Amino acid sequence: MTSLLAGLNPAQLEAVTLPRLSVLILAGAGSGKTRVLTTRIAYLIQSGQVSPNGILAVTFTNKAAREMMVRIASMLPINTRGMWIGTFHGLCHRMLRAHYQHAGLPQTFQIFDVSDQQAVIKRLLKTLAVDEKAYPPRQVQWFINHAKEEGLRAARVEVHDRFTQTMQHVYDAYEVLCRREGIVDFAELLLRCYELLAQHETLRNHYRERFSHILVDEFQDTNRLQYQWLKLLAGMGLPNPAAVFAVGDDDQSIYAFRGARAGNMQDFERDFAVQKIIKLEQNYRSHGNILEAANALIEHNRGRLGKNLWTAEGQGEPVRVYNAMTDFDEAAFIVDEVKALHAEGVALSDMALLYRSNAQSRVLEHSLFNAALSYRVYGGMRFYERQEIKHALAYLRLIAHPDDDQALLRVINFPPRGIGARSLEQLQDASRLQHTSLWATALNKCGGEQAAMAEQRTLKKGLPSFVSLILTMQRACADLPLPETIRHVLAQSGLIDHYQAEREGADRLENLNELINAATSFVHEAEDDSLMAFLSHASLEGGEHQADYHQDALQLMTVHSAKGLEFHTVFLSGLEEGLFPHENSRNEANGLEEERRLMYVATTRARRRLYLSFSQSRMLHGQTHYNVPSRFINEIPEHLLKWLQPSSKGSGGSFRWTSPQGEFSTANHLTNQTTNHSMRAGRTPADPTAQPYAWRIGQTVSHEKFGTGVIINYEGQGVDMRVQVQFSRAGTKWLLLEYAKLTPL
Numbered sequence: 001m002t003s004l005l006a007g008l009n010p011a012q013l014e015a016v017t018l019p020r021l022s023v024l025i026l027a028g029a030g031s032g033k034t035r036v037l038t039t040r041i042a043y044l045i046q047s048g049q050v051s052p053n054g055i056l057a058v059t060f061t062n063k064a065a066r067e068m069m070v071r072i073a074s075m076l077p078i079n080t081r082g083m084w085i086g087t088f089h090g091l092c093h094r095m096l097r098a099h100y101q102h103a104g105l106p107q108t109f110q111i112f113d114v115s116d117q118q119a120v121i122k123r124l125l126k127t128l129a130v131d132e133k134a135y136p137p138r139q140v141q142w143f144i145n146h147a148k149e150e151g152l153r154a155a156r157v158e159v160h161d162r163f164t165q166t167m168q169h170v171y172d173a174y175e176v177l178c179r180r181e182g183i184v185d186f187a188e189l190l191l192r193c194y195e196l197l198a199q200h201e202t203l204r205n206h207y208r209e210r211f212s213h214i215l216v217d218e219f220q221d222t223n224r225l226q227y228q229w230l231k232l233l234a235g236m237g238l239p240n241p242a243a244v245f246a247v248g249d250d251d252q253s254i255y256a257f258r259g260a261r262a263g264n265m266q267d268f269e270r271d272f273a274v275q276k277i278i279k280l281e282q283n284y285r286s287h288g289n290i291l292e293a294a295n296a297l298i299e300h301n302r303g304r305l306g307k308n309l310w311t312a313e314g315q316g317e318p319v320r321v322y323n324a325m326t327d328f329d330e331a332a333f334i335v336d337e338v339k340a341l342h343a344e345g346v347a348l349s350d351m352a353l354l355y356r357s358n359a360q361s362r363v364l365e366h367s368l369f370n371a372a373l374s375y376r377v378y379g380g381m382r383f384y385e386r387q388e389i390k391h392a393l394a395y396l397r398l399i400a401h402p403d404d405d406q407a408l409l410r411v412i413n414f415p416p417r418g419i420g421a422r423s424l425e426q427l428q429d430a431s432r433l434q435h436t437s438l439w440a441t442a443l444n445k446c447g448g449e450q451a452a453m454a455e456q457r458t459l460k461k462g463l464p465s466f467v468s469l470i471l472t473m474q475r476a477c478a479d480l481p482l483p484e485t486i487r488h489v490l491a492q493s494g495l496i497d498h499y500q501a502e503r504e505g506a507d508r509l510e511n512l513n514e515l516i517n518a519a520t521s522f523v524h525e526a527e528d529d530s531l532m533a534f535l536s537h538a539s540l541e542g543g544e545h546q547a548d549y550h551q552d553a554l555q556l557m558t559v560h561s562a563k564g565l566e567f568h569t570v571f572l573s574g575l576e577e578g579l580f581p582h583e584n585s586r587n588e589a590n591g592l593e594e595e596r597r598l599m600y601v602a603t604t605r606a607r608r609r610l611y612l613s614f615s616q617s618r619m620l621h622g623q624t625h626y627n628v629p630s631r632f633i634n635e636i637p638e639h640l641l642k643w644l645q646p647s648s649k650g651s652g653g654s655f656r657w658t659s660p661q662g663e664f665s666t667a668n669h670l671t672n673q674t675t676n677h678s679m680r681a682g683r684t685p686a687d688p689t690a691q692p693y694a695w696r697i698g699q700t701v702s703h704e705k706f707g708t709g710v711i712i713n714y715e716g717q718g719v720d721m722r723v724q725v726q727f728s729r730a731g732t733k734w735l736l737l738e739y740a741k742l743t744p745l
């Protein structure tokens with residue numbers, strides 16, 4: 001026990017060992033809130049006050065939930081697998097699976113992620129003949145999710161005008177469709193689970209008695225529905241409610257745009273009869289300069305609850321600021337610094353590259369890839385959202401639950417099997433008339449299962465071939481372990497052949513193979529390793545288990561997904577007005593303050609070193625933008641900053657090419673002029689002397705990672721010029737000439 005509590009400061013110790021009461025820990029970044037929360041779980045179990053079954057802990061991301069389990073497992077010799085530790089979505093999902101009948105769901109209900117939901121809404125707008133221009137699908141999606149987060153079903157949405165009337169009408173039709181197809185979207189997980197508990201007293205009592213301790217991390221970001229769910233689960237207002245241990249930081253509230261209410265903290269004090277509020281003021285994470293910068297920044301916000309964070313660590317290094325010419329220059333700078341730090345012994349996984357918006361990651365990824373640095377992207381174009389993965393999952397979903405119309409529409413003619421738009425329309429019309437799923441309609445059209453199977457050998461194309469394919473796969477996979485099921489489906493569906501024949505299908509094939517790996521590790525880690533469980537996991541996890549989970553890799557993510565995490569070094573890129581603070585924040589009340597809290601979250605992720613960078617020009621969504629540095633940089637006192645500038649040495653260069661089949665060349669436009677002291681690695685792409693090198697189609701080249709190959713094509717110009725190289729071992733790749741480090745042979 002003493003070892004568990006050793007090292008805690010007095011306020012932390014008090015929080016960990018409090019009696020069974022509801023409490024609020026209000027404290028700034030890095031003050032040990034999460035550590036206190038996990039230590040309290042271990043303490044409660046070890047001191048015999050509760051069994052692992054009696055605990056429910058909620059965090060905000062899957063990554064955080066996993067880290068919490070690891071921390072608890074390191075403190076106690078128990079198996080944390082069965083413990084109720086997860087995200088709101090994850091925990092609600094678990095409850096719904098266990099009580100699907102009470103929740104009015106089919107056993108095989110499917111979870112739809114954001115992009116699935118959008119596709120369904122698009123389809124629905126078409127069916128209802130609602131004009132997509134007047135009612136953009138994303139806006140409809142927002143309307144529906146927002147209503148659900150407020151706990152409102154379509155029937156209860158207030159209608160003020162024609163616009164809300166149409167929205168309500170679509171929402172209503174969406175509910176009908178979800179019910180028919182057995183679909184549950186993210187917001188529905190919560191709402192349905194809330195209703196489950198609200199409507200079934202026995203269940204509610206069961207869980208209330210079971211979970212005597214409920215612990216919530218990042219409490220400032222809970223929305224209204226999550227808050228109500230917690231109240232219900234804890235049995236607030238009833239005799240002997242659960243003790244709710246909530247930790248949060250009003251300065252890190254960054255989900256107002258998704259309905260989060262920092263006001264929940266005040267409500268919590270009242271509703272849960274909180275007698276004790278504990279403040280933690282010592283920051284254990286960051287060196288002095290970083291903490292001071294973060295404190296100075298957040299002081300520009302008004303209406304804060306107010307905290308005073310200090311650190312016993314020294315000042316440490318100054319915050320480094322890099323002023324880049326272009327986004328490529330910025331990326332190249334980061335690559336160099338990462339390499340240098342890595343060479344000094346900092347693990348890649350202890351460095352994070354953060355950005356405000358996902359769209360910014362493309363250029364960064366490109367440079368990292370060309371520099372052969374391992375990296376992992378959290379969020380963004382997530383693994384499970386990639387086209388080929390979606391196709392594969394659609395086949396798997398049809399095996400588990402063929403009435404899933406969305407999955408059927410996705411792959412009925414992919415790979416192409418000659419089912420045209422007209423036959424598809426006929427199928428959809430028939431399904432509407434008969435009120436049956438597309439699958440049931442298709443099966444019917446083919447004369448039932450047996451007829452469809454009998455025709456299998458003679459038909460290579462058309463609807464019957466699709467129907468018999470799904471039936472055959474269902475049978476073949478019935479007894480296969482999960483990874484084998486996936487292997488089988490990838491091959492039999494024709495996806496592998498399809499991408500093999502595609503010119504740039506190599507990456508997609510790699511991703512498909514990665515899906516088998518993901519399933520393999522899932523089988524090792526999960527309690528329930530069924531296909532259904534895996535499909536839910538794919539929707540909920542959003543790819544956090546993607547490629548090379550255990551490999552040391554630089555961490556790329558948006559600032560939102562970095563919440564709660566910490567790294568030795570943090571690179572915060574794209575600090576430009578319009579990007580960060582984001583331009584949308586201008587139109588919203590309190591928008592700027594929320595951006596500043598986001599900036600506070602970003603800066604407080606760094607333990608030892610923090611880089612802030614911005615670029616004078618940037619390509620975004622196909623256009624070059626010329627931006628001014630973010631105001632947030634100005635809000636940090638100058639004495640904490642160290643400005644790094646590219647020196648003006650070198651003249652830059654121009655790009656020249658002749659005919660597509662002839663010669664083309666590039667000078668090292670940026671790379672030879674950025675030789676300041678911090679760039680130890682020094683970029684030397686094709687030619688360190690920076691003389692334009694004349695490349696030509698047909699030229700043999702060598703690449704550090706891919707070996708030798710031949711240039712077969714090129715596109716773009718200036719810094720964006722890319723060449724396509726046919727490598728003898730690594731296949732065909734498009735590479736950015738500027739950074740690919742190709743050597744002519």
Ligand code: ATP
Nearest residue numbers: 007008009028029030031032033034035284285564
């Ligand atoms: P955030 O607001 O960013 O979520 P937090 O308040 O949850 O931060 P933690 O992540 O729990 O903070 O802790 C920050 C770091 O400080 C961690 O590395 C943690 O192990 C360390 N830490 C916390 N308390 C102590 C302590 N008493 N002694 C030494 N290290 C500590």
Ligand code: MG
Nearest residue numbers: 033034035564
């Ligand atoms: Mg935390």
